[in-house]
Structure formats: structure tokens, C-alpha cells
Amino acid sequence: MRRAHVRGPGAQGVGKDRELAHSSVPAAEDTTSGTARDGERVPRQRRQGDGGGRRGRGDGPRRAGGRRRHRILRWSAAVLAVVIVGTAGAGYLYYRHLNDNLRKDDLNIGDKKDRAAAPRANAAGQTPLNILLIGSDARDSKENQKLGGAKDTYGTAPRADVQMLLHVSADRTNMSVVSMPRDTLLAIPECTDPDTGRTYAASTSAMTNASLERGGPGCTVATWEKLTDIHIDHFVMVDFAGVVSMADAVGGVPVCVDAAIYSHTSSGHGSGLKLRKGTTSVQGKQALQWLRTRYGFEDGSDIARTKAQHMYMNSMVRQLRANATLSNPGKLRALAETATEALTVDDGLGSVAKLYDLSKELKKVPTERITMTTMPWVYSSDGNRVLPRPTDAAKLFRLVREDIALDGKDKKKTATPTAAPEPAHSDDRIAVQVQNGTRTSTLAPVGGRASAIAALLVGKGFDKATADSSTLPVRDETVIRYADAALEGDARRVAKVLGIPAGQVKRSTDVDGVTLVVGADWRSGTKYTSADSDDTTPKSAGALNGADTKACMHVDPDYTW
Structure with missing residues (x-):
């Protein structure tokens, strides 16, 4: 498939486990049968009950010389980290070459009537920034096959198994991240593939990860806008190579488990993650295992896996902002090559210069004002899927839509009422x-x-x-x-x-x-009684602060060693 094509460097296999080995991407499931792509049945006995690169590549701007050229070339230590956690670093990179690495795709290919209106600027003329982060489960290359297994799905349309909406406040003082479980059933709008012209009919109930295979990431964006009524400015789609390289570049990311864990079953399932109790710095293959672990974390669900991903991302941004070793030019160049090759972006982010500008905006947010959440959810009637939790999910989306910080540290905003037109009738x-x-x-x-x-x-x-x-x-x-x-x-x-x-x-x-x-x-x-009177983040969203260094994953006793 053109959009899923991966040109990143090779990677070593991770054993017999057929769960998707994508950076923070769980295995995709068939939307009708209730089984995963890898043949696994969704676990039901231990659940928390509540709760190729498309259209061308950038030609790049004309070359400039001297100091100006170097100022332009200086950008993020790692593009992937920039777009995920708002971290900027340093390094002189080949601008035009890196532009050519980036893939680009249309931002929104859904029905125009489902598109959310852009937010109004505040009194200072600032507007919020909403970026949808997408993790594809593509298995279209030898590298992906080594890490993902599931040879029977080679060359099939990729699915959006990780979806995180990153919201940066208008004043750039805080950042909120909302993850949606891959098993969420929702309505997917009509989408038209801009390459082939094929139109995919709207679906009233489908798994959210199926949106990507209906014309590309622009359909995933359209699905989010239809559900949340939140205007999305950009998307970034990533593969596993960038995350693995990032973990290596920073010298490892500290993660914590409350007991020794070995994610492995007698039937060969599990990520293979094996850690001692306490904090361990993971990188490379081990970092990838952490991000894809489901068996062994809490109730063995994708919800638990999302929580582990949030912990990793928070830890990574803290590590990046404190790590001086990223000034090594050789490491930075290799990292930038991998990161840009791993990205597909909308045209609005389709150059290194635009990504650098984005990184500067994200970097303004203090770590302690980053809040990770998961869309509140409930199990569907058959227990194999999840649905947006009534009231709580709508409330969380409203808070993001109205640019209200999820950490509760915003000063109470007094909205200026807009003049209402006079009624036409008595x-x-x-x-x-x-x-x-x-x-x-x-x-x-x-x-x-x-x-x-x-x-x-x-x-x-x-x-x-x-x-x-x-x-x-x-x-x-x-x-x-x-x-x-x-x-x-x-x-x-x-x-x-x-x-x-x-x-x-x-x-x-x-x-x-x-x-x-x-x-x-x-x-x-x-x-x-309007929910607008309560601006607190629902407890069911599982909020995790970016500065929380004590967060630790609970290990299922059946997976200790």
C-alpha cells in the first residue's frame, strides 16, 4: 500500500509473538469477528468494567548560504519526539534531503458537512493547535514483517491502531493528549480517496482503527472531527522505526513496574518484555516491547497498554529535555534520517521548516502542564469492543474543544457572550x-x-x-x-x-x-443542568501528569518471574 510504505532501517525480530510490534501500536482486530489480526481473541475474563507515501515529496526551498543557511537548518533533535511530546533539540541537518524523506497526504477527506469549525482566536489573537497522532499497523515491508509477524496480512491496508489527539492551548501554557482505544466502535463518515477517487460509504458502527484503510489518514481525521466536533489542524502518522531510534538516541527511557514482569504465554503470545521490579531504562528492542505489551500489564487490555504508552511518552520528554548528549551531530543526523523517513504528514507540515516551527510552539509548554488521558469508555454489549462513555466522553471533548486545561490549573475563564439575533417570531x-x-x-x-x-x-x-x-x-x-x-x-x-x-x-x-x-x-x-458548569476532567479519563516521576505500571501476578 502506498501510504504504509516504510523506508526506515531494518530491525531485529522480537520472537514468536504476533502482536503488532509497532511503536505504541496494538494489533489490529477484525471489526466483525471479534478476533485480532493475529488470530487472538480479545480477552474478556479480566476487564475493568468501567470505566507509499503519497502525492509527491517536497522540493525544498532554494539553498541559502552562510549563517542564514545554518540558522534554517538547525531544528529538532528528533522530529518524532517533537511531534509527540514537544521537545526541541539541536543539530545541522540536510534540509532538502530531509524534506524529500517526508511523505504527505490530505488532511481531511471526509464529508464537508461533518467538518468541525475552526476555533475563534482569544483576545490576544492566539488560537489552539490540534494535531492527530496516528500509528499505522502496516506490514508492507521486510522490516515491518520482522517486527510485526502476521505474514498472512502482508500488503493489506494499514489500520490506525494508535490515535492520540494532541491539543496545545491557545496561549501555549498547557498541552492535553487524548487517546482513543483502538477497539472503539463509532460512526465513520463517508471518505473519498484523493488518489483513486474511490468513495467509501459512511458506516454507523465500525472500529475506529478501520478509518485509515478508507482512503488514508484524512479519513481518520474526519472520523475524529465527526465524533468530537474538534477542529484538527494537522496529522502526523508514524511507524516503529522512529520510536526505537529515539530511545537509542536519548540513551534509554526510564520506565517502572511494581513487580518483575515477563510478557509471555505458553502459547507464544506476549511482547517478550522482561524486566525486574522497579525502574529500568529501556531502549531499542526493549523500548518497543514496552510500548506493545498487553499481556502482563494490569487487566491485559488495550486500555492498560495505552496507560503504559502514556508513561513512556511522559518519561521520554523529561529525558529529552534534560539530556545534553543529544548534541552529538552524528547521532542527530542518523536520528533525523530515521524520523523523517518514518513520518507521513499533511501538507501544512510538509517540510522540515514547518516541523521546526511546530516544535518551537510545542516546546513552550512546561512538562508539568502536559496531561495524558484516555477517552472515557464502556464495554459494548458483547464485551469485545468499547464505546464512548456516556456524558464523560462528551465532557472531555468539550474541555478540549473549549481550550480548558485538563490539569485543572487554568484560571477560570469568563466568556464574553456573543450578541444573539432577535427571534423572528413570538x-x-x-x-x-x-x-x-x-x-x-x-x-x-x-x-x-x-x-x-x-x-x-x-x-x-x-x-x-x-x-x-x-x-x-x-x-x-x-x-x-x-x-x-x-x-x-x-x-x-x-x-x-x-x-x-x-x-x-x-x-x-x-x-x-x-x-x-x-x-x-x-x-x-x-x-x-448544563455540564458546562463543571470544568473538571472526568476521573474515567485516567489523567496522568507529564511531571509525574512516580508513575509505575501494575503487573498481573500471572506474568511475574
């Missing part, structure tokens, strides 16, 4: 259709809810409020939609009377007139 002439969207991933819809709220509106003077007898798919948040600009004032008037925030009033081509969708956040009662 209350008794505003036609409001009420729909029941109270279904959740685990609960049936509340019967008669649309009728109850329609009656509430009639009692408040909205005589033309009516109930729609149908029930909708999962809707975490109550929203009011209006068909065209002339009805915005009417929709805002309904929201004001019910106490629904203006941010939940949205224009939509999917409705006629004004439509109130009663969501899972208003399953009972006549008074709507």
Missing part, C-alpha cells in the same frame, strides 16, 4: 420539534421523553411545540438545531428559556425549522 409562534435522543451505549431511551419536554415547552408559552415519536441513536448532549440563519434567534430563544447553553445551539442542514434533541444528559426532570 414564543407562541415558534414551531419546535422535540426528539428523544436519551439512548446511551448502555441504557435504552427514556420512554415518552420527547412528549414530556414538548409539554414543558407548551407550558412555557411555546404553543407550537410538538413531539417526534421516533427515537434517535446515542446523543450524549442535548442540542437545539435550526435550519437556516433566519431561525437562529428563535432557536436561541428556546435555549434561553430551557437553560441550554448557547454553545449547544447549532445550525444544521439535517433539520427543518427548530429541533430540540433531548440528550442522555437530560434523561429526567424538567430543569436542564
Whole structure:
């Protein structure tokens, strides 16, 4: 496959384990059978119940001489580390050559109506920065085969088995990372491959990692925007070679386990990771094993693996920012070669200069203001997949969307209300259709809810409020939609009377007139309580601070030695 093509250096195999040996990338699973690509069944007995390079390469700018040339060439110690954890280093690199290494792909290839609006600038003219980090499970080269095994999947379309949304605040004082479990079932929008022109139909329920095989990383971006309503500025897709080289370049990354661990089963599964209790500096093959370990960490789930990846990334950024050995020109050059060969980016990041500019922005964030989280989730009905956790997932996405720090250290922001247009009609002439969207991933819809709220509106003077007898798919948040600009004032008037925030009033081509969708956040009662009043990060997100040096992975007693 063109997008998954890897030109990085070779790597040694990691034994018989067929779990995907991708840097922080778990093995992909079939979205219908419930089995992994490598033939493993998703473990159910020990679970936490809650909880080629496409379109061308950059030609590069014209060569410049002397001091100016060197100033331009000086950039990140490791491009991969820059885009993941905001670390900038030093080194003189071959600018044009490195530009040629970078692969580029389209940013968003989904349906235009599903795209999230760009955030408004703050009073200082600054805007947040959202970057989607994607880890591909491509097995299209000898190097990938050595590390990933699963020869029967050679040459198949890659999947996005690691997805992390990196959000940098508008004022660059804090950074939030939200990981999505690879097994998440969600809606994937219609995507059109810009190379072949093939259009992939929208899916109402598919595993999130399948988005990558529907036209490329631009479809994964479109899927995130549809789910979260967060505008994504860039994406970076990586393979395993960059992470392994980074671990070697920094002389190892410290990781901790609370007991001796050996990730290995009698049937040959497991990453092969073998560590003593306490803190060990891992690099190369051992670092890769840490990132792909599932058997042996906590409940053996992908959620636990994500937690281990967060610990590694936090430790790596601390190590990079404190490690003076990265000034070695030879190491830097080799690292830059590997890192740029391992990256696929959107056109907006399609040169070393643009990546350097990005690194300068990321570097402004102090380590103690980096917060790693996982999308709150619940198990699906069959226990083999996960779904966004009602209310908590929507809340986490809102905090990111509204640029609210997940570490709780932001000063309370007082929003300046925007002037609402005057209603076009009096209350008794505003036609409001009420729909029941109270279904959740685990609960049936509340019967008669649309009728109850329609009656509430009639009692408040909205005589033309009516109930729609149908029930909708999962809707975490109550929203009011209006068909065209002339009805915005009417929709805002309904929201004001019910106490629904203006941010939940949205224009939509999917409705006629004004439509109130009663969501899972208003399953009972006549008074709507907005989640906007609570800006704390949900505990179910498992927040981990970047400066936490005491974090340690819990080892399953069945995998100790």
C-alpha cells in the first residue's frame, strides 16, 4: 500500500509473538469477528468494567548560504519526539534531503458537512493547535514483517491502531493528549480517496482503527472531527522505526513496574518484555516491547497498554529535555534520517521548516502542564469492543474543544457572550420539534421523553411545540438545531428559556425549522443542568501528569518471574 510504505532501517525480530510490534501500536482486530489480526481473541475474563507515501515529496526551498543557511537548518533533535511530546533539540541537518524523506497526504477527506469549525482566536489573537497522532499497523515491508509477524496480512491496508489527539492551548501554557482505544466502535463518515477517487460509504458502527484503510489518514481525521466536533489542524502518522531510534538516541527511557514482569504465554503470545521490579531504562528492542505489551500489564487490555504508552511518552520528554548528549551531530543526523523517513504528514507540515516551527510552539509548554488521558469508555454489549462513555466522553471533548486545561490549573475563564439575533417570531409562534435522543451505549431511551419536554415547552408559552415519536441513536448532549440563519434567534430563544447553553445551539442542514434533541444528559426532570458548569476532567479519563516521576505500571501476578 502506498501510504504504509516504510523506508526506515531494518530491525531485529522480537520472537514468536504476533502482536503488532509497532511503536505504541496494538494489533489490529477484525471489526466483525471479534478476533485480532493475529488470530487472538480479545480477552474478556479480566476487564475493568468501567470505566507509499503519497502525492509527491517536497522540493525544498532554494539553498541559502552562510549563517542564514545554518540558522534554517538547525531544528529538532528528533522530529518524532517533537511531534509527540514537544521537545526541541539541536543539530545541522540536510534540509532538502530531509524534506524529500517526508511523505504527505490530505488532511481531511471526509464529508464537508461533518467538518468541525475552526476555533475563534482569544483576545490576544492566539488560537489552539490540534494535531492527530496516528500509528499505522502496516506490514508492507521486510522490516515491518520482522517486527510485526502476521505474514498472512502482508500488503493489506494499514489500520490506525494508535490515535492520540494532541491539543496545545491557545496561549501555549498547557498541552492535553487524548487517546482513543483502538477497539472503539463509532460512526465513520463517508471518505473519498484523493488518489483513486474511490468513495467509501459512511458506516454507523465500525472500529475506529478501520478509518485509515478508507482512503488514508484524512479519513481518520474526519472520523475524529465527526465524533468530537474538534477542529484538527494537522496529522502526523508514524511507524516503529522512529520510536526505537529515539530511545537509542536519548540513551534509554526510564520506565517502572511494581513487580518483575515477563510478557509471555505458553502459547507464544506476549511482547517478550522482561524486566525486574522497579525502574529500568529501556531502549531499542526493549523500548518497543514496552510500548506493545498487553499481556502482563494490569487487566491485559488495550486500555492498560495505552496507560503504559502514556508513561513512556511522559518519561521520554523529561529525558529529552534534560539530556545534553543529544548534541552529538552524528547521532542527530542518523536520528533525523530515521524520523523523517518514518513520518507521513499533511501538507501544512510538509517540510522540515514547518516541523521546526511546530516544535518551537510545542516546546513552550512546561512538562508539568502536559496531561495524558484516555477517552472515557464502556464495554459494548458483547464485551469485545468499547464505546464512548456516556456524558464523560462528551465532557472531555468539550474541555478540549473549549481550550480548558485538563490539569485543572487554568484560571477560570469568563466568556464574553456573543450578541444573539432577535427571534423572528413570538414564543407562541415558534414551531419546535422535540426528539428523544436519551439512548446511551448502555441504557435504552427514556420512554415518552420527547412528549414530556414538548409539554414543558407548551407550558412555557411555546404553543407550537410538538413531539417526534421516533427515537434517535446515542446523543450524549442535548442540542437545539435550526435550519437556516433566519431561525437562529428563535432557536436561541428556546435555549434561553430551557437553560441550554448557547454553545449547544447549532445550525444544521439535517433539520427543518427548530429541533430540540433531548440528550442522555437530560434523561429526567424538567430543569436542564448544563455540564458546562463543571470544568473538571472526568476521573474515567485516567489523567496522568507529564511531571509525574512516580508513575509505575501494575503487573498481573500471572506474568511475574
